[in-house]
Amino acid sequence: MAGQKVIITGVPGAxxxxxxxxxxxxxxxxxxxxxxxxxxxxxxxxAVADGLIQDRDQMRKLDRTAQKHLQKLIAEKLAAIDGNxxxxxxxxxxxxxxxxxxxxxxxxxxxxxxxIILVETDNDQILVRRLSDxxxxxxxxxxxxxxxxxxxxxxxxxxxxxxxxxxxKIIVNADxxxxxxxxxxxxxxx
Amino acid sequence: MAGQKVIITGVPGAxxxxxxxxxxxxxxxxxxxxxxxxxxxxxxxxAVADGLIQDRDQMRKLDRTAQKHLQKLIAEKLAAIDGNxxxxxxxxxxxxxxxxxxxxxxxxxxxxxxxIILVETDNDQILVRRLSDxxxxxxxxxxxxxxxxxxxxxxxxxxxxxxxxxxxKIIVNADxxxxxxxxxxxxxxx
Amino acid sequence: MAGQKVIITGVPGAxxxxxxxxxxxxxxxxxxxxxxxxxxxxxxxxAVADGLIQDRDQMRKLDRTAQKHLQKLIAEKLAAIDGNxxxxxxxxxxxxxxxxxxxxxxxxxxxxxxxIILVETDNDQILVRRLSDxxxxxxxxxxxxxxxxxxxxxxxxxxxxxxxxxxxKIIVNADxxxxxxxxxxxxxxx
Numbered sequence: 001m002a003g004q005k006v007i008i009t010g011v012p013g014a015x016x017x018x019x020x021x022x023x024x025x026x027x028x029x030x031x032x033x034x035x036x037x038x039x040x041x042x043x044x045x046x047a048v049a050d051g052l053i054q055d056r057d058q059m060r061k062l063d064r065t066a067q068k069h070l071q072k073l074i075a076e077k078l079a080a081i082d083g084n085x086x087x088x089x090x091x092x093x094x095x096x097x098x099x100x101x102x103x104x105x106x107x108x109x110x111x112x113x114x115x116i117i118l119v120e121t122d123n124d125q126i127l128v129r130r131l132s133d134x135x136x137x138x139x140x141x142x143x144x145x146x147x148x149x150x151x152x153x154x155x156x157x158x159x160x161x162x163x164x165x166x167x168x169k170i171i172v173n174a175d176x177x178x179x180x181x182x183x184x185x186x187x188x189x190x
Numbered sequence: 191m192a193g194q195k196v197i198i199t200g201v202p203g204a205x206x207x208x209x210x211x212x213x214x215x216x217x218x219x220x221x222x223x224x225x226x227x228x229x230x231x232x233x234x235x236x237a238v239a240d241g242l243i244q245d246r247d248q249m250r251k252l253d254r255t256a257q258k259h260l261q262k263l264i265a266e267k268l269a270a271i272d273g274n275x276x277x278x279x280x281x282x283x284x285x286x287x288x289x290x291x292x293x294x295x296x297x298x299x300x301x302x303x304x305x306i307i308l309v310e311t312d313n314d315q316i317l318v319r320r321l322s323d324x325x326x327x328x329x330x331x332x333x334x335x336x337x338x339x340x341x342x343x344x345x346x347x348x349x350x351x352x353x354x355x356x357x358x359k360i361i362v363n364a365d366x367x368x369x370x371x372x373x374x375x376x377x378x379x380x
Numbered sequence: 381m382a383g384q385k386v387i388i389t390g391v392p393g394a395x396x397x398x399x400x401x402x403x404x405x406x407x408x409x410x411x412x413x414x415x416x417x418x419x420x421x422x423x424x425x426x427a428v429a430d431g432l433i434q435d436r437d438q439m440r441k442l443d444r445t446a447q448k449h450l451q452k453l454i455a456e457k458l459a460a461i462d463g464n465x466x467x468x469x470x471x472x473x474x475x476x477x478x479x480x481x482x483x484x485x486x487x488x489x490x491x492x493x494x495x496i497i498l499v500e501t502d503n504d505q506i507l508v509r510r511l512s513d514x515x516x517x518x519x520x521x522x523x524x525x526x527x528x529x530x531x532x533x534x535x536x537x538x539x540x541x542x543x544x545x546x547x548x549k550i551i552v553n554a555d556x557x558x559x560x561x562x563x564x565x566x567x568x569x570x
Contacts, residue, residue, distance in 0.1 A: 098307075100351070101351045115477050155347075155538070161479065161480070162485050162539040165448060169477060169478030170479075282538075282548075286567075287495050288548045289549075290541070293542075294543075294544075295543050342548065346538045349538055
């Protein structure tokens, strides 16, 4: 399909949403068309529309085969979209059983993105942001656990790049340097 | 096959065996059936039974094609086991030619584990343990080399997760916090 | 094909060329035959010979499908070479869109190398070398960016090892310890 496929990821607290929103505004002002898709929400909608599930709880309870089937279906739909899209998801999700690949081989080789963006922040800064974020209930982890998650995400992303040939763009979203992060994302989307 | 397939790994000195043993006792007390398999020993037994080799020395001397064939055979046998199994192996082995994947693509995509556990310890603590371990002849490496090995193992594990959809659970086995590590492993096995 | 296939990589400033040259001299003195191939130059020559392009500028402008096709062609030619070869390339290249895999899946599973060598140096030392290197125009990056690139290269290499079964040898080329790095590379080539 024509158009650029950009996947954007970041651990909770890295400020992914803030960077995306600011960048999408700039891109819109420049009249560059981009469709924004949240991977999780899109998967939920498709699963409901297909009668696979009725609510979010059921999605979590799908067995491994059903989940894989659903992921592949979503990836095909994303691959078929014409024009520029930015897909908001996670390189890996931290579950009680450990890190789960957000973009396993059967998903990433179907989407075949142009670039995967990792929005990162210094571990200490993420910790402070999470502690002061009262709007969401987030597990409070130490800075060490955040560093571990960000390191794992780099490894997951490298594996994606090996399988597809996409590039891996690391955008640092440091405190009081949001403009820089937004400009970097905007330049990648252009 | 039914049952949970857990692969457990850790660099020499991380205390993998201690954590496994303590956890298997707990699991047994809870009457949760688990079969323990050491990947290397299992491979050796199968190779001898199949007449491929007669002793351990010959296993090391198998050429690349023969080794790959044998690994695939083992992986198929492990995949066919019914019930819960815990497979004790290495994410990577340090050889004179460098790090060798313990779970290459053809092994991991055949076993299709549910979770790969990395038992890790602070590099300095591993170093102290190795230095004081007189029962085994181990190459004495610096803390930097241990950090390098543990970092590589995370990358190897991430690649496994990308190819199979398994989770990667990092369990830190810190000095005087063995109970915590054992509890984390036990919770994963339950 | 018979012979050992060695791929050697390293970020700009790691001293890869210096280590290769010194090691190739030693290997030649020991009458061990090795063919040296620079991946990029080889790709350019083949592309010109096949009439795909006329100059280097055109190579950069090839679209993704054409580039992948060309990479696969090169990998097949490298796989077909008889005897020992050392392939000089990059685990990943830093582009404006992010890190691009130098050895994506379709390349590495075709070459099927025996070992991938990562020539690494302390980030600070690389920085000093780059700053004092007046012969080349290199982007001046901070030590943090160099650390990031070296970390990503380890992840890319681990993914290569997972797909092919090759080993990953990290050779540290520290200031005033060049002899050690050369000896390590020479031992791997022998």
